Amino acid sequence: MTIKPKVTIHDIAEKLNVTASTVSRALNDNPRISDATKKAVLKIAKQLNYQPNNIAAALRNGKSHIIGIIVPTADRAFFSSVVRGIEEIANKINYKVIICQSYDNYEKEVQTVDALLNARVDGIIASIGKNTENFDHFKKAMEKGVPLVLFDRTTDALEVSQIVIDDYLGAYKAVEHLIQQGCTRIAHFTSPKKVSVFKERLRGYLDALSDYGIPYADELVIKSNLQLEDGRDSMEQLLKLDKLPDAVFSASDYGAMGAMQVLKENNFRIPQDVALAGFSNDPFTSFTDPPLTTVDQLSITMGKITAEIFFEQISTQEKRNMSQKIILKPELIIRKSTMRKPMPDTPAARQAEHVKLANQEPA
Incomplete structure (x- = not known):
């Protein structure tokens, strides 16, 4: 199999009998190049299936427009879904x-x-892995x-x-919510990894128990x-206890x-x-039987x-060294997996009742 050499701006220049710098400027929509020349360059570039060298361009102008x-x-x-949100913003300003x-x-x-x-990307957006404890690569x-940006x-x-x-x-x-539904022996599925999200979810679990005067039981954590099989194994472990829990709050929907x-x-x-609640609001949670109460991560x-x-940060050199922490407020999505008794007349209760009615079979 013969591999064709990659088309360069010099090939386009030779076809049009112009300089390579003229082709480069035309491809970059330089105002010094006439519209007629730009159209001719783009036409030949398409015919030859020209693919720009983003790394070379990034070396020349310091921007790859890739993150x-x-x-x-x-x-x-x-x-x-997070990636989708990032792309929606990136695509609007011609970033890939x-x-x-x-x-x-x-x-x-x-x-x-x-x-x-x-690859000379213009920046990195990351969510750190569970097993990462050394951050030298990010440094x-x-x-x-x-x-x-993390x-x-x-x-x-x-x-x-x-x-x-x-x-x-x-x-x-x-x-x-589980406590308000009458649960007093609530188990928690968490992660052994030193990841902030799971540490914070465990802290929220512990503080809620403490604030409502419910004693902590080590065997319930x-x-x-936190994958599906882990949730199965954890529940089987709980079923072996002399006294069963009356609720489980899992730090992931898959565990629940x-x-x-x-x-x-x-x-x-x-x-x-046993009432069940998860965390993340994965799409499948509204289709389980019963539908799963969960925390929406927005x-x-x-x-x-x-x-x-991210784009605000790279817009000027001065802002590159600035750091800020944005904390979004989550939403509790109440569904049938936790509704043991009528809810008080609150916005959350009315939402729960709406969900309950929406899930009822038509007569």
């Missing part, structure tokens, strides 16, 4: 994104940052003058802008990776879904025997604000 986005995994609804996955692997995350730096980007999973070890949800408040609201499967397989009623909004902060 790198690092997420733990792109197949999670939360992260894909490169989406990379770390798979919560530290070495992969380090390699990804190096690859993005070598390397900052030392090179590459703007860095979202969701962040760290105070880096003086960069951060956009997060109030994980503490979201967890507190969820546990408070179970650590795992695994618990729901095990409870139904063992003929427990949800929420009458993912698209987070993505848009992250992009706005």
Whole structure:
């Protein structure tokens, strides 16, 4: 198989009998080049299937108009929605994104940052992996003058802008709701990793118990990776206790879904025997039986604000060293998995009743 050499601006220049610099200016819409020349250059470039060398262009003018986005995994609804929000803002100002996955692997995350730096991206937006405890790779980007903005999973070890949800408040609201529904023995699924989001959700759980005078029970807090199978394993562990919990608050919707499967397989009623609440408002949560109460992380909004902060930061050199922390207020989405008794007449209660009626089968 013969590989054709890559078309360059010199090939276009030869076809039109003009200089390479004229072609370059025409492709960059330089006002010094006539419209007729621009049209001729674009026509030949299309015929030859010319692909611009973004790295070379970035070396010349210092801008690639490409940003790198690092997420733990792109197949999670939360992260894909955040990326969508970022792209909506980026595309409006003619920026493209490169989406990379770390798979919560530290070495992969380090390699990804190096690859993005070598690609001459104009900046990096990242959500830190669960297993990352050393941040030298991100510091390397900052030392090179590459703007860095973190979202969701962040760290105070880096003086960069951060956009997060109030994980503490979201967890507190969820546990408070379970208590108001009459639950007094509430289990919590959390992560053993030193990730801020899970630490804050655990803190919200603990404070809600304390504020309502409910004693803490160590056997009710179970650590795992919070995936579906982890939720199943954690619920099976709880079923072996002498005294069962009457509610479970999981720091992820997947963990709550695994618990729901095990409870139904063992003929427990949800929420009458065990109420369930998750965190993230993944799309499947409204289709479970019963629909799952969860905390909405406002993912698209987070993505848009992250992009706005990022582009504001790179707009001027002075702002590159500025850092700010934006904390979004989460929303508790109340569904049938926790509704053990009528709710008080509050906006949240009226929302819950609306959800309840919406989920009823038509007569």
